[in-house]
Structure formats: C-alpha cells, structure tokens
Amino acid sequence: MLQILVRKFLEVLFFTLFITFVSFLFIRLAPGDPVLTILNVDELSVSQEQVEALREDMGFNKPLLVQYGLWLLNFIQLDFGQSYVTGQTVMDMLLTGLPATTELAVGAMIVMLAVSIPLGSLSALYRNSWIDQISRILSIIGAAIPSFWLGLIFIDLFGVRFNWFPTMGRDGFVSLILPSITLGLAISSVYVRLLRSSLLDSLSQEFIRAARARGLSEQRIFLVHAFRHSLPPVITVFGVSLGSLIGGVVVIEVLFAYPGIGKLVVDAIRQRDYPLIQGYILIMAFIVFIVNTCVDLSYRYLNPEMKLKERESN
Known part of the structure; x- marks a missing residue:
C-alpha cells in the first residue's frame, strides 16, 4: 500500500505540472483578447494607450513562460487569481x-x-x-x-x-x-x-x-x-x-x-x-484524477486476484 501511495504522489506531481502548463498554454493561444473584452471596446471608445496600459497591468506583455511561472507560484499557494470580469476570486466563484x-x-x-x-x-x-x-x-x-x-x-x-x-x-x-x-x-x-x-x-x-x-x-x-x-x-x-x-x-x-x-x-x-477557465480546468482535472485513483484502489476489493498477486510478489 505504501508503494501505491508513493507512486500516486509522484503521478499527482507530474500530472499537476503537465495539466497546468498545457491548459495555460492553450488558453493563452486561443483567439480573442481579454483586455478588449474587459474594456468593452464595442461600446466605449478607448485609445491604444489605454489598451496597452491595461495589458501591462495584467502582465500580458511578459513572455508566456514568465506568465506561467508567476501563475504557478500563486497556484502553489492555492491562489487561482481573480476573475477579469467580476473581480471575485476564482476559488470563491x-x-x-x-x-x-x-x-x-x-x-x-x-x-x-x-x-x-x-x-x-x-x-x-x-x-x-x-x-x-x-x-x-x-x-x-x-x-x-x-x-x-x-x-x-x-x-x-x-x-x-x-x-x-x-x-x-x-x-x-x-x-x-x-x-x-x-x-x-x-x-x-x-x-x-x-x-x-x-x-x-x-x-x-x-x-x-x-x-x-x-x-x-x-x-x-x-x-x-x-x-x-x-x-x-x-x-x-x-x-x-x-x-x-x-x-x-x-x-x-x-x-x-x-x-x-x-x-x-x-x-x-x-x-x-482566463483565470476562471484555468481554475475550472484544474478542478475538473483533479476530480477526474481522484476518481480514477479510487477506481484503481477499488480493484483490490472487487478483484481478489490482485490481492493474491500482491501477496505472491511480496
């Protein structure tokens, strides 16, 4: 059982790094600009200087890996950020x-x-x-x-x-x-x-x-x-x-x-x-991972052959 838990911990670590990076990358590469959405350019007249200033405040002018690193540091502290639209924390939403x-x-x-x-x-x-x-x-x-x-x-x-x-x-x-x-x-x-x-x-x-x-x-x-x-x-x-x-x-x-x-x-x-989408992906990914882990562990109860093989291997 200890070996199973250690293996699952390493899987969680790798899974977290993989899913956070891939989801962060794909979301940022998706078409559309959240800055323009926030400023609501269809109804308000905004200058390019205002757009660039907001983009700088939100950190979008930094390299993608730097943005990911900053987000990952906040994620380690269980901080998913704030919604660009409502201003509420993503976790609360x-x-x-x-x-x-x-x-x-x-x-x-x-x-x-x-x-x-x-x-x-x-x-x-x-x-x-x-x-x-x-x-x-x-x-x-x-x-x-x-x-x-x-x-x-x-x-x-x-x-x-x-x-x-x-x-x-x-x-x-x-x-x-x-x-x-x-x-x-x-x-x-x-x-x-x-x-x-x-x-x-x-x-x-x-x-x-x-x-x-x-x-x-x-x-x-x-x-x-x-x-x-x-x-x-x-x-x-x-x-x-x-x-x-x-x-x-x-x-x-x-x-x-x-x-x-x-x-x-x-x-x-x-x-x-972006923060709300990222938070949703992570929550759902962890739910899927936890359920699949429970499925793996349930085999030991539902299939006695696995218990027998573990005893023979030990």
Whole structure:
C-alpha cells in the first residue's frame, strides 16, 4: 500500500505540472483578447494607450513562460487569481457553483444506476429473450440520441406542454429532476450494454459452475459472485468516461440554465476570463484524477486476484 501511495504522489506531481502548463498554454493561444473584452471596446471608445496600459497591468506583455511561472507560484499557494470580469476570486466563484454541479452529477448517476443495473442484469439473465431484445433496442436508441436534443424534448413536453417541472434555474429538488433524467438517460445506454456483456462473461466462468455444484442459490451466485466479478470493467469505463460526463453536465447546465460551474465556464470562455477557465480546468482535472485513483484502489476489493498477486510478489 505504501508503494501505491508513493507512486500516486509522484503521478499527482507530474500530472499537476503537465495539466497546468498545457491548459495555460492553450488558453493563452486561443483567439480573442481579454483586455478588449474587459474594456468593452464595442461600446466605449478607448485609445491604444489605454489598451496597452491595461495589458501591462495584467502582465500580458511578459513572455508566456514568465506568465506561467508567476501563475504557478500563486497556484502553489492555492491562489487561482481573480476573475477579469467580476473581480471575485476564482476559488470563491467555483465553490459557489460546485454544489449545483455536484447535485446534477449525482442525480444523473442515480438515474444511470437505476436504469442500467436492472436493464443490464435482466438482459444478461434472460439472454436472447424479449427482455434482452427490448433492452438492446433501448440502448441503441439512447446512444444515438444527443443529450441536448433529449433535453429539448423534455423541456417542451414536461415543462411547456404539461407544466410539470420547471425548465430553468435551481429552485429546490424539483428543478433537478429534468436535468438529471436527461443526463442520466444519455449516459446509461453505454453501461447497460457493458454490464450485460460483463455479466455474461462472469456467468460463464468456472467459479460460477463450481458455486452451482456446491448448491448455492442462484440469487446468491448472481449477487455475490457474478455481479461482483462483472464490476471492474464497468468501473474502469466509468473512470475513463468521467470526462464525457463532465462535458455532458456543461451542456445540460447551459440548456436548463442551471447555475453550476459548467454554465459559469461557458460564460467565462465567451468573455475570455482566463483565470476562471484555468481554475475550472484544474478542478475538473483533479476530480477526474481522484476518481480514477479510487477506481484503481477499488480493484483490490472487487478483484481478489490482485490481492493474491500482491501477496505472491511480496
């Protein structure tokens, strides 16, 4: 375990330097000038001297590596800077929007689990039956429908025509229902098919036949042995596809005007708010890294073979 922690620490160090430099470089090379955005040159008459003076105050006249070094020194002190537009600290703005984004992501995960586990399990248990056929058809349809199009359908049907749910803002649990269902259904199709395939592979293993030979009930065989054995591939894909989930959260937040950090960063991109964009990238990157680390550590519990190999190597 100590070796794993040391390796993870070195990975975090390298990962931090890499992601901060690459994101800093790409943001600065993106088209648009934040100085002109701040001065709002479309509505105000400003001179070139004013533009250059503000650019010097913001440090944009310095070499890119010098700008990165200064930013990195502040980042080490957990200072992400201030928003060019609002003047608020980036950390405060991200922490303000993070609860809403977390609620939406958790809600989508609950919907995904509520859909994918029953459908994937029934599809594997009743292979080639009508249940399996319906499950596969629904999975294909779900994978083919973009999340934003599904969200528009839900807004029109349940928000406008029936007026059952609000379609904008964040006003209690009821405002979370439509965005969570939209995002959860959009990502569940992948896990239905993956869980079905993984369960079919587990049910064909030798230890399942040995468990049946010992007289264990089918429910215990499925829940304790087959289902647990089928989880590592599913969890692996979840760790890899977490970035897609975060991207889906951004789309859904904009579509439903949900005040999370996804909508916040879209506004920041439009306004060339570099510190806020940089802070968002780092926060999301660390979330992805932490989740993938938890996925790696969970293998030791879900797959006893890894524990056995570690003991043999020691």
